[in-house]
Amino acid sequence: MSTEIFKVIKPGLQTTVQDLGRYGYQQFGISPSGAMDPYSLQVANILVGNHPGEAGLEIAFVGPVLKAKRDMVIAICGGDFFPQVDDHEVSLWKSFLLKKGQVLSVGVCKAGARAYIAVAGGLDVPVVLGSKSTFLNGRFGGLEGRSLQKGDILKGNPVLRKPHRALHPSLIPEYNRKLRLRVILGPHQHMFTEESIGRFLNGEYVITPQSNRMGYQLNGPKLEHLSGPDIISDPVPLGGIQVPASGQPIILMAERQTTGGYTRIGTVISADIPKLAQAVPDTITQFATVSIEEAQRLYLERQILIKYLSLATAK
C-alpha cells in the first residue's frame, strides 16, 4: 500500500529516482535515461527482495539526508559513500532495517561516484511511458521530472522482509582511478586517420569534470578525421564514443540524446558501463577492442549472475 517513506532533509548533489530505463520511445526523441550503474541498482534491489529492475534512488557524489517515516528494509550499493543511521555507520552491499524516525545520512563519496538506495517494496512514483526513471532534461519521470529537493516526501510500498542479506565480497566491484574500457569499433572508424585509431587504442584519456548523466567528456591524444567530424544524423547507443571537431571523445551515457551528428569511433561494451558510471573526473582511461562475441559473452555472464542472485535471495 502506498505510504510516505522518506522526508528529504538534505537533497544531496543530484539524487534522482531511476530504474533500468525507458525503452520503446527513442524513435520519438525520448532518451532512455535510467540508472547510470545498472549493476549496483539491480544488486540493491535483489538484497531487499525486489525485482532487480525496480526503481531506486540514484545518488551522485554527495548523498542526501533522509528521515524515515516508517519502518522499512533498505540496501545501499555502489560507490564508497559512508552512510550513517543516527550517527552509526551502516554497511554498503547489505540490507538493513531502517526504523521510523531514524535519519539516514548517505555522506560523501570517497571512491566511485554513485550509489543506489533500494527500498523493499519499491518506490511509488508514476510510471511514465513504462518507466519510473527521471529524465532530467525532459523534465518528466521520477519525482516530478527533477532531482530531489529539501522538504520532498517520497512514497513507497514498503514491505518488511528479512534484512541482513549481503552480497558476497568477491562480487563487490573495486573503483579506482584507472579504467580499462573495452569497445566494439565503429560505425565510423573509417572516417578517422589510421594513426588516430592507433592513438585511441594506445593512448590514455582523462575523464574531465564536464561529465554528467548525458555523457563523459574525455581529454587525451587528439583524434583526427579524414574529412570532418560531421555525419548524417543517426541513432546513438549507450556507450557510443562520439568525436566532434575538437578531436576529443565524448562517451554517451544514460541520459544521452537519441540521435547525433558526430562521427563515432566505437561503443563501450555493456559489461563495462557500470564501472564507467562510477568513474570520477581525473580517472585515466584506456581503450581496448573486443569482438562482438566476447562482448556478448560478458553481457550474458552478467545477466546470469543477476538471475542467479535473484533466485538465491528469493528463498
Place this chain on the structure above:
Amino acid sequence: MIEIEPLGDTAIRVYFGDEISETTHNQILQFTAWLSIVKIDGIVEWVPAYTTVAIYYRPEVISYEKLTGVAAKVFAASSDSPQRTPIVYEIPVLYGGETGEDLSYIANYHHLTEKEVIALHSGQEYLIYMMGFVPGFPYLGGLPAKLAVPRLEHPRPSVLAGAVGIGGNQTGIYPSDVPSGWRILGITPVKLFDITKQTPVLFAAGNYIKFYPIDGAEFSRVKQLTAENKYKVKTYLKGEEQP
C-alpha cells in the same frame, strides 16, 4: 542493398545508403513497418534515421548472428510492400516580431522581403525524415535553397518551445526550450510534446509538416485552446486537396 554492423553489443545498425533521399527514406519506412508486423522476440525497439535504422535488442534472447539474418530477410520482404499515404500536419506560425527575431536577417541575406520569406517557408510540405535530438523534434527535409542561411556564430543558450528556425539547409521546430544556433523566424503555439497526453509526441517519421502564417490574435486563441487541451492540429492526407 543494406549493410548490417554491430552498434555495440545490444544494437545493430542497418545501413541503407549514403544519401538523404526520399527513396532511401521510403525503404526505411517499409523496413520498420515490417519490423512492427513480424514482432521478432528479443527486439527492444528501433530508431529510424536518414539513411540508417538502429535496432536495439537483448542478446540473451536473440544473438547478433541470428538478428542480422532476420533483418536481412525483413528487408527483402519489405521492399515490395505497399506504401501508406502520409499525413500532412498543418502548423500555425506567428512569423517575425519578438518571437521571430531573425526573420529580417533571413530576408536581408537573400534580398527578399519578409513577406516573400514567409510565403516561401509556408509554401512547402516538409517531409519528416526522422525524430530525435530531444522529445518530439522532427528532422525535416524540403527547405527551399533560397531560404538556407548560416547558423549563428554563437548559439543562443535557450530558444522558446515552439520556435521555428532555419539552420544551414534545414528547418525545424523546437518542442522545448533548448540551446540553438539556428535563425529563429517564428513561433508556433502548438505543443509538439506533452507528456500528460496519451500520445505525447505529435509527429512521426514519414509524415509531413505544412506551416501557415497566423497573426497575434490567432496565436493567442490557439495558445489558449492548447492550454485548455482543446486544440486539435489540422491534418490532411498527402496529395489530397487542402480543405
